[in-house]
Amino acid sequence: MMNRRNLLKGAAAVAFGGLLSTESSAQDPSGPQEWGGWFTDAAGNKHMPVVKVTREGEESTVVIDVPHVQNAAHHISYVRVYTENRIEVASAEFNTTLSTPRATMTLRLPAGTKLFAVSDCNKHGIWYTEFQV
Numbered sequence: 001m002m003n004r005r006n007l008l009k010g011a012a013a014v015a016f017g018g019l020l021s022t023e024s025s026a027q028d029p030s031g032p033q034e035w036g037g038w039f040t041d042a043a044g045n046k047h048m049p050v051v052k053v054t055r056e057g058e059e060s061t062v063v064i065d066v067p068h069v070q071n072a073a074h075h076i077s078y079v080r081v082y083t084e085n086r087i088e089v090a091s092a093e094f095n096t097t098l099s100t101p102r103a104t105m106t107l108r109l110p111a112g113t114k115l116f117a118v119s120d121c122n123k124h125g126i127w128y129t130e131f132q133v
C-alpha cells in the first residue's frame with residue numbers, strides 16, 4: 001500500500017512529466033492531441049493560434065491570430081507565448097465583444113528558439129501551436 005508521501009511524489013512526477021513531455025503530442029496524428037492540458041490538432045483547428053514571425057536583428061515580431069468567434073457566449077480570453085519549459089514570454093488578453101483575438105508581440109530570444117503560442121477558449125479549453133523565432 002502506498003503511503004501519503006509516496007502518493008504525493010507519484011502525483012507530482014505525473015504532473016511534472018506531463019508538463020515537460022514533448023512526446024505525447026506525436027502519439028496519434030489523427031484528431032486533437034493533448035499535452036499537459038493543452039491541445040493541438042495536426043489537421044488544424046479554429047482554436048489554434050496562427051503565428052507569423054518576422055525576424056530583424058535580435059528581435060522577432062510575432063503576430064498571433066486565432067480564427068475563432070468572439071462574443072460574450074463563446075470567445076478567446078487570451079493568447080500567450082511560452083518556452084518549451086512553459087515559461088511565459090508574453091501575453092495579451094481580449095475583451096469578449098470589443099476586441100479581436102489577434103496580438104503582435106516583440107520577442108528578444110535567440111534565433112531558432114522553440115516556442116508555443118497558446119489560446120484559451122472559454123468553452124473548448126487551451127490550444128497551442130508550436131513555432132520558432
Ligand SMILES: [Fe+2]
Binds near residue numbers: 075
Ligand atoms: Fe471555442
